[in-house]
Amino acid sequence: MKIRVPKYLNKFKCIADKCEDTCCAGWEIVIDEETYDYYENLSGSFGERLRSEIINDGEDNIFVLKNGNCAFLNENKLCDIYNELGEDGLCYTCKKYPRYMEEFGNLREIGISLSCPEAARIMLGDSNKMEFELNENDEFITSYNDIDAMLFIDLMQCRNIIFNILQNGNIDLNIRAAIILDFAKEVQDKIDEDDLTSLKTIKERYMDKNFINKTSDDLNKTIRDKEQWYTDIEEYFYVFKGLKHINNNDPLGLDKVLYYIKSSAENKDIYLDKYKEFKKFYKDNMYKFENILVYFVFRYFMKSVFDYDVAAKVKTAVVSYLIIKQLCVVRWIESGDLSDEDIVDISHTYSKDIEHLEENIDTLADIFKMNPVFKEDRIINILINFKGV
DSSP states (O other), X not given: OEEEEEGGGGGOOOOGGXXXXXXXXXXXOBOOHHHHHHHHTOOHXXXXXXXXXXXXXXXXXXXXXXXXEETTBOTTSOBHHHHHHOGGGSOHHHHHTTEEEEEETTEEEEEEOTTSHHHHHHHHTOOSOOOEEEEEXXXXXXOOOOOOHHHHHHHXXXXXXXXXXXXXXXXXXXXXXXXXXXXHHHHHHHHHTTOGGGHHHHHHHHHOHHHHHHHHHHHHTOOOOHHHHHHHHHHHHHHHHTSOOSSSSOTTOHHHHHHHHHHTTTOHHHHHHHHHHHHHHHGGGTHHHHHHHHHHHHHHGGGHHHHOOHHHHHHXXXXXXXXXXXXXXXXXXXXXXXXXXXXXXXXXXXXXXIITSHHHHHHHHHHHHHOGGGSHHHHHHHHHHTTTX
């Protein structure tokens, strides 16, 4: 089995009760069948307690939440199951989190989720390019995914091209994001036409530095539609308000951003001017947003080998980047500062609230197809208006 991981994975170590948040709150934990059977047959008082704190929601067995917390999270922010039974007593989700894993035949990719504050600190704290390493072990492969091998190879090459574009520090990050949107659209069109042979030409073009530089220059000269970007970015936040959230108290602060957008209704330059000020303030830290984009591409892009929806995966990355950046700007407007801990807080909360409910990711993929504000040219118009920020 080949295993690909981001190089920062080995730096991660759970800081347990020292964490400012807890992974044992805010979401329901699904118990895998093997662990559920173990709990069902566990003797003694702790076995009885386990069974009393598990319910079936109609589909899965889950731990009961009490005031938003797992029933086994104690007052010291530690896990009673771990304390009583050790790591082997944890269900699969609790053992692995914040690690996530995807398998493609003989390739397994493992990363750590942005939803964990410590993982977010590691990811966002490294100003070097995010790199990945490929190793191999002796693990026997019991089954292969039913995937198109040629498409898999093409998509892996496409993802590498996207990484190279996103990590080209000579080009403004918003322009880089716009370029990968165009690239993904071209790839998607050929997949929809069942014309994989044409992907070779597209890939070669986007690997050409001269083409990338010319595309960047053309995008820089693109005429901005301020009226369109203003209404579109407002719609983004209404769309995200309509998703499911970890609680009903606006955990991301979406209403705050909408307030600032609406307060600039008569003079849209006010909002853009704030971005220009933020750019100057945060110019030495823009790599953090690059790392966010790379994270989302690594986590989701190759899933398109299963559903053939390349465009949705890239839009998930770019739109998530835009939403997180808006939240950061508003935090900066309100406090006059944006510390490393601020962006960790915003990013991990976004991931925990939006990304960790798979239904949200699926819903967004559908919305990207149906809602015209998420067409590539409209997203690019927002990026161009926020260019350099």
